[in-house]
Amino acid sequence: MNRIRKLQGPALILALLALLWIIVILVLLVLKPSVFSLGTVTTILQFSTILALVALGQAIVILAGGAGIDLSVGGIVSLSAIAGMLAMKLGLPSFLLPPACIIAGAALGAFNGVLVTKLSILPLIATLGTFFVYSGLALALTGGAAQSGVPSWLLIWGRGVFSGIPVPFLTIAIPVFAIAGIVLMWTAWGRWIYAMGFNERSARLVGIPVDRARLILYSLSGVLSGAAALISLAWLGSGRPNIGQNLELESLTAAMLGGIAILGGRGGVGGVFAAVMLLVTLKTGLLQLNVNTVWQVGIVGALLVFVLLADRLSQNWR
Amino acid sequence: MRQLRNGVFSLNGREWSLLVACILAIIVFSVASPYYATSGNAGTVLRNSIELLLVGLGMMLLLAMGGIDVSVGVVMGLAAIGVGRALGAGVDPVLTAFVGPLTGALLGLLTAAVIVLGRVPAIVGTLGLLGVYRTAIFVLLGGQWLSGLPTGLTLLLGTTILGLPVAAWVIALAYLAVWIALRRTPFGLHLLAIGNSEEKARLSGIPVVKIRFATFIVSGALTGLAATFYVANYRNVEMTVGSTLALDAIAAVVLGGTSILGGRCSLVGTVLGVLLLRILQNGLLLTGVPSLWQPVVTGSLLIGVLGFEVLSNRLSLSRLGWASK
Numbered sequence: 001m002n003r004i005r006k007l008q009g010p011a012l013i014l015a016l017l018a019l020l021w022i023i024v025i026l027v028l029l030v031l032k033p034s035v036f037s038l039g040t041v042t043t044i045l046q047f048s049t050i051l052a053l054v055a056l057g058q059a060i061v062i063l064a065g066g067a068g069i070d071l072s073v074g075g076i077v078s079l080s081a082i083a084g085m086l087a088m089k090l091g092l093p094s095f096l097l098p099p100a101c102i103i104a105g106a107a108l109g110a111f112n113g114v115l116v117t118k119l120s121i122l123p124l125i126a127t128l129g130t131f132f133v134y135s136g137l138a139l140a141l142t143g144g145a146a147q148s149g150v151p152s153w154l155l156i157w158g159r160g161v162f163s164g165i166p167v168p169f170l171t172i173a174i175p176v177f178a179i180a181g182i183v184l185m186w187t188a189w190g191r192w193i194y195a196m197g198f199n200e201r202s203a204r205l206v207g208i209p210v211d212r213a214r215l216i217l218y219s220l221s222g223v224l225s226g227a228a229a230l231i232s233l234a235w236l237g238s239g240r241p242n243i244g245q246n247l248e249l250e251s252l253t254a255a256m257l258g259g260i261a262i263l264g265g266r267g268g269v270g271g272v273f274a275a276v277m278l279l280v281t282l283k284t285g286l287l288q289l290n291v292n293t294v295w296q297v298g299i300v301g302a303l304l305v306f307v308l309l310a311d312r313l314s315q316n317w318r
Numbered sequence: 319m320r321q322l323r324n325g326v327f328s329l330n331g332r333e334w335s336l337l338v339a340c341i342l343a344i345i346v347f348s349v350a351s352p353y354y355a356t357s358g359n360a361g362t363v364l365r366n367s368i369e370l371l372l373v374g375l376g377m378m379l380l381l382a383m384g385g386i387d388v389s390v391g392v393v394m395g396l397a398a399i400g401v402g403r404a405l406g407a408g409v410d411p412v413l414t415a416f417v418g419p420l421t422g423a424l425l426g427l428l429t430a431a432v433i434v435l436g437r438v439p440a441i442v443g444t445l446g447l448l449g450v451y452r453t454a455i456f457v458l459l460g461g462q463w464l465s466g467l468p469t470g471l472t473l474l475l476g477t478t479i480l481g482l483p484v485a486a487w488v489i490a491l492a493y494l495a496v497w498i499a500l501r502r503t504p505f506g507l508h509l510l511a512i513g514n515s516e517e518k519a520r521l522s523g524i525p526v527v528k529i530r531f532a533t534f535i536v537s538g539a540l541t542g543l544a545a546t547f548y549v550a551n552y553r554n555v556e557m558t559v560g561s562t563l564a565l566d567a568i569a570a571v572v573l574g575g576t577s578i579l580g581g582r583c584s585l586v587g588t589v590l591g592v593l594l595l596r597i598l599q600n601g602l603l604l605t606g607v608p609s610l611w612q613p614v615v616t617g618s619l620l621i622g623v624l625g626f627e628v629l630s631n632r633l634s635l636s637r638l639g640w641a642s643k
Contacts, residue, residue, distance in 0.1 A: 069441065115621060119628045124386070124441040125568070125578050125620070132565050132617035140610040249449050252442060262439055294456040301449020308438040308446070 013259035017274040021281060028285040035288045038164050046166045046235060048280040049173045050077075052273060053228040054247050055254035056180055057109075057221030059272045061123075062255055063184075064214055065197030065264025070221050071127040072112060073251050074244030075134025080104040081229035082138045085147035085239035094151040101230040102223055108134060109222015113215035131248060138241040147239035158234020168231045176224070181269045193217070197264025246297055253304040254279055262308070279303075329586060332575040336590035340597055347601035354604050365475070365551060367596045369394065369544035370566055371489050371589065374574075375496055376537030377567040378588045383533050384513045384580030385440045387429065390541050390567055391560025392451035397421040397545035398555045399455065401471070402464045405549065411471055415546050422542020423535050425451075430534035434527055456557065464555040471550035485547060492540065497585055509533060513580025562613050569620040570595045578624070595619070 028035045054073045061068045084101040088094060108130070115126040160167035184190035195203040196210050204210050225244075232243050256262065257278065258271035283296050329337070348355035373390050380387055387393075400421040404414045433443045474484050500506030508529045511519040520526045549555070572578060573594060574587025598619075599612055 067439075071441075071445075115625065119625045121621070121624045121628065122578055125572075125624065128388070128441075128565065128568070129617045129621040129624075132562070132613040133621070136611065136613035136617060140608065140614055143608070144610065246449075249445055252445065256442070262442060292456070292461075294453055297449040298453025298456075301446040301453070304446035305432055305438075305443060305450070308443060309432065309436040312437050 013271045014274055017278055021278045024282050032289055035285060042161055042164055042166055044280050044284045045169045047284060048276050049169045049231055050228045051250055051280060052173045052276045053224045055251040055272050055276050056269060057224035058251040059255040059260045060217050061221050062260050063197050063264055063267060064193050064217050065200055066214060067123055068264060069123050071248045072131040072134055073225050074247035075131045076105055076108045076222055076225035077229045077244030077247055078138035078241055079108060079134040080226040081233055081239040081243055082142055082147060082241055098230050102226040105222040105226015106219050110219040113218030116218060117211040117215045142241045144241055150233050150237050154234045155237055172227060177269055177273055184269060194265055250300055253300050256304060256307045333586050333590055336594055340594050343597050343601060351604040354601060363596050363600050367592050368485050368547045370570060370592045372492060372540045372544040373563060373567045374570045374588050374592050375492060376540035378571045378576050378583050379533050380537050381571055381576050381578055382513045382580055382583035383509050387444045387537060388564045389444045389448040389451055391563035392448055392455060393422060393425045393538060393541045394545045394563060395455045395559035396425060396451055397542035398548050398559060399458050399464060401546050401549045402467050402555050405467050418542040418546030419539045423539040426535040426538020430531045434530045459557060467553045474550045493585055510581050565616055566595060569616050572620055573623055
């Protein structure tokens, strides 16, 4: 007990998440021993690739403060996937599909950034508006129908498994998190982001280009969502206009659970990664236990409320 | 202070332009669609506005206080299930009408407990509750629609008192009550003060926690009242009930000139914002735009209005010779 109390900040959060993760796995094993096979592990990692990228974008936007939040991430994932597929239908050569998705994501994220920084609209309202615009556009442009015709070479990458680990997880999720962790911890840019989130006024006074940095961060969140869209295409083999559904809730929960302070300036990407694994394990386990998927949104929502309350209460106790 | 002393019936610039926009939209759609300018359609637009007028009133109070609630759609859904179940069980219709506001107020209390006592940002907290309530709706409905409910509540829409339907009277009373609370009681001053600066309000001795609790409960009750009318109007409750209600309410209220930063609100503007939104949505539908486009239009309207506000503010400031930032 004494040792746990000595753990501080990120280490404490990682320890708690690991504990929770083990509890979830044990409960699942007791309820249904056949749950965990190599196949399940692959599925969990495959699902978590998409959520991990989106949650990372959400985390850096919140981290940079200024009431930062990106409610439109799910909309960006849906719309970039649809935009890429529609562009290909209009004659875009298929080898340009990956950059098309990423560029679409970047543009949609940059639009959020412009609304927040240049027009100084509250992030929660601006991204709430774009959430409905983006996800609405994805549905309206396709009439709700899935777009097929993903090139087969992309499927080989998206569905490939290397010793039990999905290839997209190895080639995108891990490198991206490594880079994000290094940038946040050991570079000046990382310090800037923490400084902005911790105290925006002083950050401005010491000459950090807060607005430009924030615009870039919103665009980066868009890029990560675009990458998540690409992975969904390569995995599922078709562009679904509702693929990003509930991602705003899940990514927020992952970021909060991972120890990102809602007001910014505190938290790291390691916790976010652990939280994503926990969430996806929980979701996959429920799926294996034949629990209706509608329960997932309720459980994730309850988890979000619980984490927020726990964060506040623990601050009161200190 | 000038804001507080504004009369009810003297329209400001924003409200005039909303009125003009409503009239322009009606003219354009009448030309574009032969089905538009009929008395039947006017009735449809007004009937479709009932819920949003009530939910929008609650949302206006929340935004004016610097809060927000993105779970109003599912709160209305849960309250509608309560009303529907009571109606189906053969409870007296007059009593059923009160089930809605009561359920709504209880859910508002729960929301307030999380947001106010937990000191959680309203947007994130209500987003989490949205997920929980959505699942609750699924569990309560058991994957089926609640449909074919008795017609007991239809008298709310059909009966007229002094030439106006009951619904109109209820809405008018709700707005009058809120107007009195805002302009003639300390509650209104306190609410707007919290919206301006919660910290300063607390320091000047305003019971911030109490006022915030009350506002969430009132907003919940108004949303529940909307649920009563929803059941009276449609006589069924489906799984996806209210999925764009929060966006519609926020867009309408912001259109009406209520500040999303808190501290400023407009009752007349809220009514006009709701009407404009519903006129646009109905008109687009009748001119052949698929309903899938509705959230796109509403979302763009919300962002467009806010962007326009900022730009025009900057323009008028720079014209006065002040720095733009």
